[in-house]
Amino acid sequence: MSLSQRQLVRIANDIRNRLLTLKRSKHRPVQGKLGNVIEQMERLGALRRKLNLCEARAWYAVGEKVIRQVEGALRDVPYHIEQVRETVQACNIRIPSLAEVYRELGQAAEEFDGLVYHKDSDLLAVLTEPIELQGIHLGEFEIQLHVPSLAEMRYNAIYRIFALDPHPAASNDAVTHPHVNDGLLCPGDAGAAITAALAAGRICDFFLLVRSVMTHYNPHSPFVSLDNWHGIACYECGDIASGDDVFWCAVCEHDFCGDCSSYCRRCDESTCTSCLDSCPACDEPVCPSCLTRCPDCEEPICKTCLEEQQCPCIEENKENQDEEAESTAAEEKRDGGEEHDGAVDVICEAPSVSTSPVSTDAA
Amino acid sequence: MRILFINNDGGGFADYLDVAEGTTVEEFFGQQIRGRDPADYLIRVNRQPVARDRVLQDGDRITMTPTKIEGAA
Numbered sequence: 001m002s003l004s005q006r007q008l009v010r011i012a013n014d015i016r017n018r019l020l021t022l023k024r025s026k027h028r029p030v031q032g033k034l035g036n037v038i039e040q041m042e043r044l045g046a047l048r049r050k051l052n053l054c055e056a057r058a059w060y061a062v063g064e065k066v067i068r069q070v071e072g073a074l075r076d077v078p079y080h081i082e083q084v085r086e087t088v089q090a091c092n093i094r095i096p097s098l099a100e101v102y103r104e105l106g107q108a109a110e111e112f113d114g115l116v117y118h119k120d121s122d123l124l125a126v127l128t129e130p131i132e133l134q135g136i137h138l139g140e141f142e143i144q145l146h147v148p149s150l151a152e153m154r155y156n157a158i159y160r161i162f163a164l165d166p167h168p169a170a171s172n173d174a175v176t177h178p179h180v181n182d183g184l185l186c187p188g189d190a191g192a193a194i195t196a197a198l199a200a201g202r203i204c205d206f207f208l209l210v211r212s213v214m215t216h217y218n219p220h221s222p223f224v225s226l227d228n229w230h231g232i233a234c235y236e237c238g239d240i241a242s243g244d245d246v247f248w249c250a251v252c253e254h255d256f257c258g259d260c261s262s263y264c265r266r267c268d269e270s271t272c273t274s275c276l277d278s279c280p281a282c283d284e285p286v287c288p289s290c291l292t293r294c295p296d297c298e299e300p301i302c303k304t305c306l307e308e309q310q311c312p313c314i315e316e317n318k319e320n321q322d323e324e325a326e327s328t329a330a331e332e333k334r335d336g337g338e339e340h341d342g343a344v345d346v347i348c349e350a351p352s353v354s355t356s357p358v359s360t361d362a363a
Numbered sequence: 364m365r366i367l368f369i370n371n372d373g374g375g376f377a378d379y380l381d382v383a384e385g386t387t388v389e390e391f392f393g394q395q396i397r398g399r400d401p402a403d404y405l406i407r408v409n410r411q412p413v414a415r416d417r418v419l420q421d422g423d424r425i426t427m428t429p430t431k432i433e434g435a436a
Contacts, residue, residue, distance in 0.1 A: 221434070
């Protein structure tokens with residue numbers, strides 16, 4: 001429903017009053033900055049009195065020190081003066097007349113085929129035509145200007161983009177347009193011009209600028225690129241995945257579907273299955289960052305198992321050592337037994353002692 | 364003669380400029396926005412679309428708004 005002349009006048013008056021409030025709000029910073037300049041001047045005044053005293057009493061050495069202080073105080077003066085100048089310039093915004101704002105609204109109604117005002121939320125809005133970028137249909141959008149926020153010019157509060165027929169990115173419902181996220185447009189190159197237009201009450205120019213951003217695609221800086229608008233192809237199997245079903249491999253830096261992705265059991269980093277290797281000790285899949293080489297056998301092993309000395313080669317070495325030890329012990333035992341047996345043979349082979357009486361002949 | 368020029372390309376500031384009598388809209392565009400195609404701009408004189416050969420008058424208000432502006436993320 002188009003706005004009546006009376007409604008347009010009322011809205012134009014509201015806009016103008018908000019801009020006046022904004023302009024008046026810029027007086028306070030001038031007061032603050034002016035105070036800084038005056039402080040510096042007072043300091044210089046005090047130093048001048050000191051210099052007079054030094055001159056009168058021929059305190060030349062002290063005078064030199066005061067000169068240094070004057071030098072230091074003078075360094076800050078241009079900065080503070082520039083600050084005042086900038087804040088004064090910000091006050092020199094020309095507020096458009098009621099007639100001019102009214103004509104702005106009339107022009108906006110013509111350029112956009114209608115102007116609406118959402119009374120309950122104080123939103124002045126225009127409708128874009130259905131937007132299609134690179135063959136992707138994004139639907140119509142309502143560019144909504146929050147009129148009360150004109151008095152403050154807070155960036156995030158002043159205007160929003162509402163998708164009437166949303167066709168959001170598959171990976172993020174809040175991205176209804178490559179340059180719109182959660183209703184907020186990132187205006188890029190139009191930022192300064194949009195701010196200037198709103199501050200000057202050029203409402204139609206504001207709407208036109210926003211539309212110019214929305215009807216043009218910047219492939220270098222979208223929230224979601226149009227190439228991935230309907231989802232992302234898995235790097236491994238090629239299936240299209242979107243939203244929470246897309247996983248990023250931190251190793252090879254590609255996107256994967258849920259079936260082709262996993263995670264390192266040591267650092268919990270999300271990876272694809274191809275970038276994981278199985279640790280021979282614990283048999284867990286680990287990423288290359290968590291994999292190292294055993295200094296003894298130079299086989300791959302996860303760092304945790306290495307620290308806990310779980311490499312199979314350690315156990316193998318231990319087994320070998322145990323076997324060697326057993327073997328050595330067995331040999332020693334065998335050798336020791338043979339000597340002992342020899343001694344028995346000697347005893348057994350000892351000559352037998354006769355039992356017949358021994359005759360003794362007297363010589 | 365003096366006109367008000369609002370250049371919405373870049374800073375978006377409005378300035379009063381002196382232009383020679385008989386300057387057309389197309390000529391003025393070429394002087395102010397060099398190297399660009401007028402087809403990429405929305406040009407309005409006194410809030411109305413105009414022909415390229417329209418001669419500017421004293422007190423005219425002319426706006427030039429790019430139709431393709433790069434947004435960001």
